[in-house]
Amino acid sequence: MQTNLAPEFLNTPRGEEAESILRKCVHCGFCTATCPTYQILGDELDGPRGRIYLIKQTLEGAQPTEKTQLHLDRCLTCRNCETTCPSGVQYGRLLDIGREIVERKVNRPWHQKIIRHSLRLALTSPLFGVAMRLGQSVRPVLPQFIKAKIPNRKTTHHNTKIPLVSDLSQLESMKSFSSSFNQKESRVLLLAGCVQPSMAPNINLATARVLGAMGVEVLYAQGAGCCGALSHHLNAQEEALDQMRRNIDAWWPLLVGGVEALVMTASGCGVSVKEYGHLLAHDAKYSLKASKVSASTLDLSEWMESKSKQLEALKQKLDATKIKLQGLQAYHPPCTLQHGQKLKDNVQNVLVYLGFDLKISNQEAHLCCGSAGTYSVLNPEIANNLKSRKLGHLESLKPKAILSANIGCITHLQSGTELPVNHWIELIDHCLG
Numbered sequence: 001m002q003t004n005l006a007p008e009f010l011n012t013p014r015g016e017e018a019e020s021i022l023r024k025c026v027h028c029g030f031c032t033a034t035c036p037t038y039q040i041l042g043d044e045l046d047g048p049r050g051r052i053y054l055i056k057q058t059l060e061g062a063q064p065t066e067k068t069q070l071h072l073d074r075c076l077t078c079r080n081c082e083t084t085c086p087s088g089v090q091y092g093r094l095l096d097i098g099r100e101i102v103e104r105k106v107n108r109p110w111h112q113k114i115i116r117h118s119l120r121l122a123l124t125s126p127l128f129g130v131a132m133r134l135g136q137s138v139r140p141v142l143p144q145f146i147k148a149k150i151p152n153r154k155t156t157h158h159n160t161k162i163p164l165v166s167d168l169s170q171l172e173s174m175k176s177f178s179s180s181f182n183q184k185e186s187r188v189l190l191l192a193g194c195v196q197p198s199m200a201p202n203i204n205l206a207t208a209r210v211l212g213a214m215g216v217e218v219l220y221a222q223g224a225g226c227c228g229a230l231s232h233h234l235n236a237q238e239e240a241l242d243q244m245r246r247n248i249d250a251w252w253p254l255l256v257g258g259v260e261a262l263v264m265t266a267s268g269c270g271v272s273v274k275e276y277g278h279l280l281a282h283d284a285k286y287s288l289k290a291s292k293v294s295a296s297t298l299d300l301s302e303w304m305e306s307k308s309k310q311l312e313a314l315k316q317k318l319d320a321t322k323i324k325l326q327g328l329q330a331y332h333p334p335c336t337l338q339h340g341q342k343l344k345d346n347v348q349n350v351l352v353y354l355g356f357d358l359k360i361s362n363q364e365a366h367l368c369c370g371s372a373g374t375y376s377v378l379n380p381e382i383a384n385n386l387k388s389r390k391l392g393h394l395e396s397l398k399p400k401a402i403l404s405a406n407i408g409c410i411t412h413l414q415s416g417t418e419l420p421v422n423h424w425i426e427l428i429d430h431c432l433g
């Protein structure tokens with residue numbers, strides 16, 4: 001698609017990147033057919049081709065309006081359109097550029113600014129855990145729309161602790177004072193995540209136990225926090241870049257000290273950390289480190305699938321009777337995994353290899369469940385419509401439980417079904433002998 005950039009975008013990194021993405025789009029509209037917001041709203045401007053056109057107009061100098069902003073806001077950033085596009089258009093990157101420019105040129109209504117700012121503050125605050133526990137303690141008496149955002153607290157029977165260290169010498173000195181560490185063959189870093197430890201603390205603990213059974217030690221890096229995706233998708237790009245730099249500083253001494261990989265238990269964080277190299281490419285101080293951090297980042301399923309020997313060792317430690325008792329599990333692959341990271345089959349491959357009975361629905365498995373970070377709070381009607389659709393397909397498989405790979409999807413789906421919705425690693429942990 002020919003684009004004539006307005007002078008303000010000519011010879012700028014964003015302008016050049018946007019132009020090279022736009023050049024690939026042939027306007028065929030294949031992407032529109034698989035876009036969830038187009039399917040629900042039926043408006044060309046609520047599909048990828050229409051949004052691409054709005055961004056192109058803005059880059060060519062047209063003044064965007066509140067309506068332009070609304071159509072861009074309504075995008076789930078699910079990147080389903082990227083999977084469908086035959087020309088390899090990197091829609092997600094173009095949308096980031098378009099949203100940032102439109103945010104500067106359109107004055108958002110004050111109530112929207114307050115909500116978006118509060119979400120950023122609340123979800124990344126250290127007090128979020130306290131608020132979540134408080135909410136969980138009074139959950140039964142809360143109105144339904146608030147209850148839906150507060151999952152029941154899941155208890156964990158194991159006494160697992162994940163060491164929090166700034167470098168490996170600190171870990172060695174912890175070991176010399178405590179007998180609770182077993183010698184392991186290798187080490188990986190986990191990102192605790194901003195909301196996951198409060199909403200579903202069992203996920204990272206289950207990961208530590210399963211990886212422990214594979215002979216791998218799991219660590220947290222002191223000083224690491226939110227991956228930055230939340231602020232990035234709420235158009236607070238500078239805040240997001242600062243969060244990314246802080247994480248790189250926290251991870252770097254451990255990665256150069258011999259930690260094998262940065263393993264992500266939430267696919268939403270994984271897709272974000274894999275993009276650090278791109279997002280910090282123009283930062284002279286951090287670009288090299290950022291690209292190395294991204295290259296060291298793997299989704300948990302991706303990492304486990306690559307470790308055939310350790311996976312076999314894990315299989316030997318699972319209780320076959322317990323596996324049988326789990327029955328059929330319906331799996332929802334999050335968009336951040338199947339479209340963002342192009343990892344559609346890894347979870348299924350790992351679980352089937354280990355002996356679990358798992359199915360992905362053949363109805364609309366590519367469609368978003370409506371969670372999409374803060375989307376379900378900001379656009380509840382579309383989010384709930386997608387949730388019902390997704391749950392309808394999953395429940396029609398008659399499973400004993402639903403599995404997914406991202407805390408946002410798990411919480412969102414759980415709010416609409418009586419079936420338990422778990423992270424897939426919890427299923428493996430449950431069946432450790």
Ligand code: SF4
Nearest residue numbers: 025026028029031085
């Ligand atoms: S983004 Fe891809 S699928 Fe969509 S209109 Fe452009 S070329 Fe076609």
Ligand code: SF4
Nearest residue numbers: 035075076078079081
């Ligand atoms: S990212 Fe998802 S919601 Fe947004 S345009 Fe693409 S398919 Fe549609």
